Amino acid sequence: MANVSRWKRGLVSFLAVVVLMPGFAVVNGGTDTSKPTAPNMNSIAEYKDIPNQAYYSQALQVFTMLGTIAPSPEGTFDPQHRMTRGEFAALLAAALFLPDDTATAAFTDMGNDQPNAGAVNALYAKGVIKGFADRTFRPDEPITRAETAAMLAKSFELPDMPDRAAEFRDIPSGAWYAGAVGALINYRVITGRSAHLYAPDSVVTKAESITFLYRKLYRVFRIDRISDGSVTIDGEDYTVSESLAGLFQPSNRDALMHAKINFTPRDHRILSIEGLELTPNNPQAESADVVEFNGGGSTINGSLIVGRDKVKLSNLTIKGDVFITENVKHQLFTDQLDVEGDTYLLANPSAQPEDELRLTFNKTSFGTLLISRNVRLNQAVDDEGTKADTNSAQAASKKRAKEVNASAVTSDQINSLYIAYFGRPADMEGLSYFQSILEFDNLSTSIINSIYNNLFSGDWNNDSMSYWSSAILNGGVSNAILAFAQSLENLGNSVTALISNISVAQVHLDSGNFNITAAGNTDLTVGMLATVSNLVLNHAATLHLTGSIENVSIQNIAGDAPSDTSTELTGSGTIASLTVTDTADLIKLGNLITINNLVPPAGVSASQLISNFNEISSQVKNINGQQNPTNVVYGSSPSSNNGNPPAAAIPTVTSVTYSIAESGGGLTGTFTAHASHAVKLYYVFSPYEDSSAPSAAQVKAGQTAGGNPPANGSTGNVAAASGQAVFNIPNLAAGEFNTIHIVAENVNGVLSAVKSLIFKAEDAARPMVDHVSYSTAEGLFKRTDVTFTVDTRNTSTLYYVILFPGTEGNSDAPSAEQIKAGHSASGNPPATNGKAGSVSASSSSVPSIFTVELISLLTYNVYFVAEDSNGVLSIPYSQEISTPLWP
Numbered sequence: 001m002a003n004v005s006r007w008k009r010g011l012v013s014f015l016a017v018v019v020l021m022p023g024f025a026v027v028n029g030g031t032d033t034s035k036p037t038a039p040n041m042n043s044i045a046e047y048k049d050i051p052n053q054a055y056y057s058q059a060l061q062v063f064t065m066l067g068t069i070a071p072s073p074e075g076t077f078d079p080q081h082r083m084t085r086g087e088f089a090a091l092l093a094a095a096l097f098l099p100d101d102t103a104t105a106a107f108t109d110m111g112n113d114q115p116n117a118g119a120v121n122a123l124y125a126k127g128v129i130k131g132f133a134d135r136t137f138r139p140d141e142p143i144t145r146a147e148t149a150a151m152l153a154k155s156f157e158l159p160d161m162p163d164r165a166a167e168f169r170d171i172p173s174g175a176w177y178a179g180a181v182g183a184l185i186n187y188r189v190i191t192g193r194s195a196h197l198y199a200p201d202s203v204v205t206k207a208e209s210i211t212f213l214y215r216k217l218y219r220v221f222r223i224d225r226i227s228d229g230s231v232t233i234d235g236e237d238y239t240v241s242e243s244l245a246g247l248f249q250p251s252n253r254d255a256l257m258h259a260k261i262n263f264t265p266r267d268h269r270i271l272s273i274e275g276l277e278l279t280p281n282n283p284q285a286e287s288a289d290v291v292e293f294n295g296g297g298s299t300i301n302g303s304l305i306v307g308r309d310k311v312k313l314s315n316l317t318i319k320g321d322v323f324i325t326e327n328v329k330h331q332l333f334t335d336q337l338d339v340e341g342d343t344y345l346l347a348n349p350s351a352q353p354e355d356e357l358r359l360t361f362n363k364t365s366f367g368t369l370l371i372s373r374n375v376r377l378n379q380a381v382d383d384e385g386t387k388a389d390t391n392s393a394q395a396a397s398k399k400r401a402k403e404v405n406a407s408a409v410t411s412d413q414i415n416s417l418y419i420a421y422f423g424r425p426a427d428m429e430g431l432s433y434f435q436s437i438l439e440f441d442n443l444s445t446s447i448i449n450s451i452y453n454n455l456f457s458g459d460w461n462n463d464s465m466s467y468w469s470s471a472i473l474n475g476g477v478s479n480a481i482l483a484f485a486q487s488l489e490n491l492g493n494s495v496t497a498l499i500s501n502i503s504v505a506q507v508h509l510d511s512g513n514f515n516i517t518a519a520g521n522t523d524l525t526v527g528m529l530a531t532v533s534n535l536v537l538n539h540a541a542t543l544h545l546t547g548s549i550e551n552v553s554i555q556n557i558a559g560d561a562p563s564d565t566s567t568e569l570t571g572s573g574t575i576a577s578l579t580v581t582d583t584a585d586l587i588k589l590g591n592l593i594t595i596n597n598l599v600p601p602a603g604v605s606a607s608q609l610i611s612n613f614n615e616i617s618s619q620v621k622n623i624n625g626q627q628n629p630t631n632v633v634y635g636s637s638p639s640s641n642n643g644n645p646p647a648a649a650i651p652t653v654t655s656v657t658y659s660i661a662e663s664g665g666g667l668t669g670t671f672t673a674h675a676s677h678a679v680k681l682y683y684v685f686s687p688y689e690d691s692s693a694p695s696a697a698q699v700k701a702g703q704t705a706g707g708n709p710p711a712n713g714s715t716g717n718v719a720a721a722s723g724q725a726v727f728n729i730p731n732l733a734a735g736e737f738n739t740i741h742i743v744a745e746n747v748n749g750v751l752s753a754v755k756s757l758i759f760k761a762e763d764a765a766r767p768m769v770d771h772v773s774y775s776t777a778e779g780l781f782k783r784t785d786v787t788f789t790v791d792t793r794n795t796s797t798l799y800y801v802i803l804f805p806g807t808e809g810n811s812d813a814p815s816a817e818q819i820k821a822g823h824s825a826s827g828n829p830p831a832t833n834g835k836a837g838s839v840s841a842s843s844s845s846v847p848s849i850f851t852v853e854l855i856s857l858l859t860y861n862v863y864f865v866a867e868d869s870n871g872v873l874s875i876p877y878s879q880e881i882s883t884p885l886w887p
Contacts, residue, residue, distance in 0.1 A: 049076045056207040059214030068094045069210065079207035086116040086139025088148060088209055089129065092155060093119035095213045101125055107137040114139070128154045146177040146200035148212065149190065153180035156216055161186050161266075168198040175200070186265060189215045220260040220277070226253045231270070233261060239269045246296015246315070247273070255293035255311060262302065273298075275320070277305035280327060290333065290846055303341070306332065312846055313337050322366070326350070328357060331789075333846050334364040342367040345375055356506065360846075371507060379512030379529075509547075518543060526573070528693045528739065528756035537567065539585045545571040545593065546705075547693055548753040553579045554587070566611055569593050572705065574696045576650065576753045580609060589616045594696055596650050596750060597622040621750040622650060651678040651744035653755035660732065660761050667732040667761045671740065675752070678720040678744035685729050686713030688737035688758055696751035699743045720744065732761035735875040767794045767866035769877035776884060779853050784883035787851045788862075795841040795866040795874070798848045802835040803861050816873040819865040833858065841866070857885040 046064070050057060060077065063069040068091070071077065083091075093100075100118025104125055110117045120137055123129045128151055131137045153160075160179025164186050165171045171178050181198060184190040190212055193199040225232040230239050231248050240248045248256070255278060262275040278293065291308070295316030303320035306313070312333035321341035324332060326348035343366040345357065356374040369377075507522065511529035517536045518524070526532050526547025534551045537543050543552075552575050554567050569575070570590035579599040580587065587610045589595070598620050600609045606623050607613040613620075620628050658671045673681050682700045694705040702715035709715065718725045732738065737760045744752040760768070770791040779785040790798055799820045812825035822829055822836030830836050839850045854860065859882045866874040 046071050047075060047077045049078065054079070054207070056211045056214075059210045059218075062214060062218055063095070063210055077206070079205060081206040082203045083143050083206055083209055084140050085137065085143045085147070086110075086120065088143045088151070088204065089123055089137075089139070090116040090119040091209055092128070092151060092213065093122050095217060096155060098122040098126065107131050107135055109136040110139060123151075123155075126155075142203040144200060145190075145198065145202050145204055145208075146175075146181070148204045148209070149180040149184055149200075150177050152189065152212060152216065153183045158183035158187065164267075165198070167196065168192055169196045171198055171200060184212075184216075186267075187216065188219075188221075220262060220275075223256050223259045223261055226250065226256055233263075237268065238265060241269060241271050244270060244273065244298050246294070247298035247300075249294070249296055252293055255291050255308075260305075273300045273302070275302040275304075276300055278308050278311060280308040290331070290849060292846075310849070324357075329355070331358045331360070331847075334359075334361045336362070337364045337366075339365055339367045343369045345369065345371045345373055348373050356508065361512070374506040374508075376508040376510060377512060377514070377530075378510035526693075528741075528758060539567050539582060542568040542570065545569065545573040545575075548574045548576070548696075550576045550753065551579070552577070553581070554585055556582050556585075572695050572698075574751070574753050576652075580604075585609070586611050588612055589619065591616055591619070592695060593619060594751065595620045596753070597625060598628075599624055621748075625650075627748050627750070650750060651746040651752040652676045653678075653681070653742050653744050653752050656740075656742060656755055656757050658757070658759055660759075663730065666730065667734055668728055668730045669732055669738075669759070669761065670726065670728050673720075673725045673727075673742050673744075673755075675720050675723055675725070675744040677746050678723065678752070679747055680717055680745045681720050681725045682715075682717045682743050682745065683727070684710055684713065684715050684741045686710035686739055687733070688739045693741055693754050693756045696743045696754055699741050699754055700745065700751060734761055736761060767868040767872060767874040768792065769795075769798070769864045769866050769874055772862075772864060772877065772879050774879075774881055778886045782856055782886045784854050784856045784886070785851050786854055786881065786883065787849065790848045790864060792841050792848060792866045792874075794868050795848075796869045797838055797867045798841050799838045799865050799867065800836065801830060801863045802852065802854070803830055803863070804833040804855075804858060813861075813876065813878055814863055816865045816876050819863050819876055820867065820873060834860075854883050856883045858883050 047060070050060065054060075056079065060069060069077070098119070099122065101121035101124075102112050102118055104121040105112065106121045106124035110120055112118070112121070116139060120129070120139065124131070129137070152158075158180070161182035162174075162178040164182030165175075165178040166173070166182075167185075168181070171181060177200060181190070181200070193202065221234045223231060223233055224235065226248055228250060229245075230237055232238075258279055260275075260277040260279065261273065263270050264272045264274060290310045290312055292312045292314065293316075294314045297315050297317075299317040299319060301319045303323065304313075304316075304318050305323045305325060307325045307327045309328050310331050311328075312335065314335040314337065316336075317338045317340070319340050322339050322343040324343065324345050326346060329348060329351070345359075348355070348357075351373060353374075356376050358376045358378065360378045362379070507516075508525045508527070509530035509532065510527045513531045513533060515534045516524070516532060518541065519538045521542045522537075523544045524532075524535075524546070526545070526549065528547075530547070532547075532549040534553070535543075535549050536553050536555055539554055539556050552569075566586040566588040568588045568590070569578075570593070572590075572592040574594045574596065577597045577599065578595050580601055583601040583604055585601070589610055589612060593616075598606055598609075600606055600623070606617075606620060606628070610616070610620070617628065622628060653673060653675045655674045656671060658669050660667055660669055662668075671683075673683075675681060682702075684694060684699050684702060684704065686704065694703055698705065698707065700717075702709055704710050714729060716727065718727045729740070737758060740757050740759070742755045742757075770793060772791075773789045775787050777785045777787070788800075792798060799822070801814060801819050801822060801824065803824055814823060814825045818825065818827065820838075824830055824834075833855050835852050835854070837850075837852070839848045841848045859880060862879050862881055864877040864879075866877075
C-alpha cells in the first residue's frame with residue numbers, strides 16, 4: 001500500500017492545490033508566512049489597476065488563487081513596481097512554498113525581525129543566494145534582470161547554457177550571469193526586452209517577476225503537430241532524442257494531438273519528458289474507436305494524466321504517478337505499462353450510480369491503484385492466450401511484483417485533516433471554510449464545481465483544468481505537498497480515509513490478482529477469475545462481498561478514535577482468514593458470509609468480537625486455527641483434545657486441470673483437482689453465465705449463487721485420496737463455455753474457499769467471440785447510432801450481419817460462412833433496415849468497437865463470427881438488440 005506521502009503527493013496535487021495547500025500572502029513585496037492559510041478565493045477582478053488582456057494576467061490569477069499575491073489595501077497590484085532584492089526573494093520563496101527560516105542569521109544587514117528576513121534566510125539555506133563578499137544581502141536595493149536570472153536558475157537547478165545567451169548583444173562573453181540567462185531562454189522562461197537586447201542591468205518589475213515564476217512553475221505547452229522525427233510545440237519545432245523516438249512515432253499522432261507536455265529541451269531538441277497529459281480532440285464528441293498510445297519503450301520522468309476515453313497505453317514507463325481523469329468514462333486499456341509511482345482513478349462528478357469504468361490490463365504495474373469511483377477491473381489474456389503474470393518479479397526492468405493494489409477511497413475525516421493542516425484544534429471559522437468546499441455527500445462535485453465557479457466565475461472544462469494539470473506536470477508544488485503529507489503521519493499507516501469521493505465504492509474484479517485497501521463502505525464483487533489475496537478494511541466500515549477473499553484484516557486505517565459502530569460484513573461469500581487487531585472493534589456478520597478462520601485480538605473472544613455471534617456461530621469454522629468449539633459434534637467415542645475431534649488444518653483447493661475428449665459420440669471433460677488437508681471435494685457445473693461464484697456452503701449443497709440447483713448442469717462430490725480427486729462431466733456442448741466451482745472439505749467439515757474455472761469444450765486455439773455489449777445514441781433524423789463492443793480471442797477479422805426479423809428470410813440464424821459473406825440464412829444480403837460488414841481485430845486484449853446507424857424503435861438480431869489469420873471461423877454468436885424512440 002502507498003505510504004502517506006505518496007498518497008497525498010498524488011491526489012492532493014491534482015485537485016487540492018487549492019483545497020489543501022498552505023498559502024502565502026505577498027502584499028507590496030512583503031511576505032506573511034507565519035502560519036498556513038486557507039486558499040485565497042479572490043481573482044484578478046479584485047485588482048483595480050489590471051488592464052484587460054495584460055500579458056501577466058494568467059500568472060496573477062494563479063498566484064492570487066494560491067494566496068501568494070493579494071491586492072494592496074487600495075485594491076491594486078502595481079505591475080510596474082520596481083522590485084527590490086528583498087521583495088523578489090520573498091516572492092520566490094513564497095512561490096516555492098518555502099517556510100520562513102527564523103533560525104538562520106545569513107547576512108549581517110538583515111536581522112530576523114526585518115521584513116522578508118525569513119524568506120531570504122530560507123533561500124540562503126537552500127543554496128539559491130549567497131549575498132555579497134561583505135556578508136550583506138542589501139535587501140532594499142533594486143534587483144536587476146541579471147540577478148533575477150541567476151536566482152531563478154539556481155532555484156530550479158538549471159544547467160548553465162551560456163551559448164544560448166550569445167544571441168543578446170548586451171551580454172558580454174563570460175558574463176557571470178550568461179549561463180543562467182541562457183538556461184532560462186532554453187526553457188522558455190524569460191525573453192529579452194527586444195530580439196537582441198536582454199537588458200541585464202535593468203530593474204525587474206513586479207509584473208515581470210510573477211510572469212517568470214509562472215512560466216517555470218505552471219505553464220504547460222501543447223503539441224501542435226508530429227512529423228517523422230520532429231514535433232511542433234506551441235509553434236516551435238523540435239527534434240526528438242533517440243530514447244523518445246518511440247513515443248513520438250507517427251502512429252501516436254492522434255493520441256498526442258493537442259496533448260499538454262512539460263519537457264527538457266536543448267538547442268530545440270527534446271531530451272526528456274517531465275509530464276504529459278492526453279486530452280480529447282473534441283471533448284463533446286464520444287469516439288467509438290480505441291486510440292492507441294504506444295510509448296515504444298520510452299520513459300516519462302514525471303506524471304501522466306489520461307484525459308481521453310477509450311485509449312490504450314502500452315510499452316511505456318512512468319516515473320511519477322498516473323491520473324485517470326473523469327473524462328475517461330467507459331474504457332481504458334493498458335499493456336506493458338510500468339508505473340513507478342501510483343495510479344489514481346479520479347472521481348467522475350457527473351457519473352450515475354450504475355456507471356463504471358472498465359479497466360483492462362495486461363503485463364501492467366500500477367503501483368497502488370487508488371479508486372475514487374465505480375470500476376470493473378479485468379486482467380486481459382494476451383495474444384498468446386495466457387494471462388499476464390501479475391506476480392512475476394522477473395519481468396524486464398521491474399524489481400517488484402506486477403500486482404494490482406486497489407484502494408477504495410470513501411471515508412471523511414475532516415476534523416483530523418483540519419488539525420493536521422492548521423496545527424491547532426478546529427475552530428468555527430476554519431471549519432466553516434472546509435465545510436463550504438467539502439460537502440460530505442459529494443466531495444468531488446463540490447471541489448470542482450464550487451471552487452472553480454468561485455475562482456473563475458464559470459464551470460470548469462478541459463481548458464480551465466490546465467492550471468491543475470500543470471501543477472502536476474511541472475512539479476512546482478511538490479515540496480509543499482510533501483511537507484503537508486509528512487504532517488499527516490500521526491494519522492496512521494494510511495491516509496486514504498481522509499478523502500471521500502463517493503458514499504459507497506463499487507468495485508468489480510473480473511480477473512487478476514489483487515490486494516485491496518477499503519477505507520470506507522465498499523461493494524466488492526470478486527469474479528470467478530479474480531483472486532483477492534489481502535483486503536484491509538477500515539474499522540466501522542461496511543464490506544458487501546460477493547465471492548471469496550483469502551485474507552481480510554480489519555484495521556483503524558485513519559487512526560481515529562474508537563467507534564461504537566460495528567464493522568459489517570454482508571453479502572454472500574467466503575473469507576479464508578479474518579484478522580482483527582484492535583480490541584475496541586466490533587463486527588457484525590451477515591448470514592451468508594463464511595469465515596474459515598477467525599483471528600481476534602489478544603484476550604478477546606469470538607463472542608465478544610462478533611456482536612451477533614450466537615446467530616452466526618456455525619459460519620465461523622475455526623478460531624485461531626482451532627475448530628470453533630460451538631461447531632463440535634461429539635461422538636460416542638470421543639478422541640483426545642478434551643473430547644473434541646482433533647483440530648485439522650484449513651483445506652485449500654490448490655489447482656484444477658482438465659482435458660476434453662470425444663466419448664460416446666459426444667465430448668467429456670476430465671477434471672483433476674488437487675487439494676491440501678482435504679478428504680472430500682464438492683463441485684457445481686453449469687453452462688457459463690456472467691454471474692458471481694456461489695459460496696462454499698452453496699457449492700457443498702449443490703447450488704449456484706442464486707441458491708438453486710444449476711440449470712442444465714450437474715453437481716457431485718468425490719473423495720480426495722492423497723490430496724487428489726478425478727471426476728468426469730459428460731455430454732459437453734461443443735464450443736460452449738462452461739463453469740465449474742469446487743470446494744474442499746477437511747475431516748471436521750471445514751470448507752475451503754471456492755475455486756472456479758471457466759472452460760470451453762473445444763480447441764483453445766480456435767477463434768472465438770467471447771462477449772458483446774452495445775450502447776445507443778441519437779443519430780441523424782431520429783435514427784439510432786448503435787456502438788458495439790465485441791471481445792474476441794485468436795481473431796484477426798470480425799464479421800457481422802444485422803437482420804430485422806420481420807423481413808422475409810431473416811428469421812433463421814445464418815451459418816458462419818453466411819455471416820462472413822454478409823448474408824442472411826436465405827443466402828441473400830440483409831433486406832431493408834439490415835446491415836452487414838467487418839472490422840479488424842488487432843489483439844485479444846483490445847475489443848473491436850464499431851458503430852452502425854439503424855432505424856429507431858425496432859428489434860434486431862445481430863450475428864457475429866470471428867476469423868483467425870488462417871481463415872478458420874468461430875462458432876456464430878448471436879444477440880438481440882432494441883433501438884429506442886428518440887423524442
